[in-house]
Amino acid sequence: MLARVWTGAKNHAATLLHALKLSAIFHPAIEFFSSFDNVIVVGIGGVMALKGLLPPEDVMGFLFYLGVFYQPIGALARVLKDLQQALAGAERVFEVCRKRHPRRVNGQPRAVLQVA
Helix, strand or coil, rough: HHHHHHHHHHHHHHHHHHHHHHHHHHHHHHHHHHHHHHHHHHHHHHHHHHHCCCCCHHHHHHHHHHHHHHHHHHHHHHHHHHHHHHHHHHHHHHHHHHHCCCCCCCCCECCCCCCC
């Protein structure tokens, strides 16, 4: 009994660690690209604004548009994280449901064990 619980716990931990590794790559990548795009817009837009080729309010507008662009991507990343956690939990639930349970406990059919 204890070995079965230990094996199930190890499998659950392995699945959870895999999901966390994927999340540890995905979320920082999204943050990096959104920050990198801001640097590019501020850098190039700032130079163009200093030369008089672009009004400063247009640079701010581009920064706003970048924020609006990356907001749904961040929301999608959060949904994917929640989905990964739900799948890991569902996998464990289905594993428990597939186990064969004894039809008789203490000689009684479909008896319920009382846990103290």
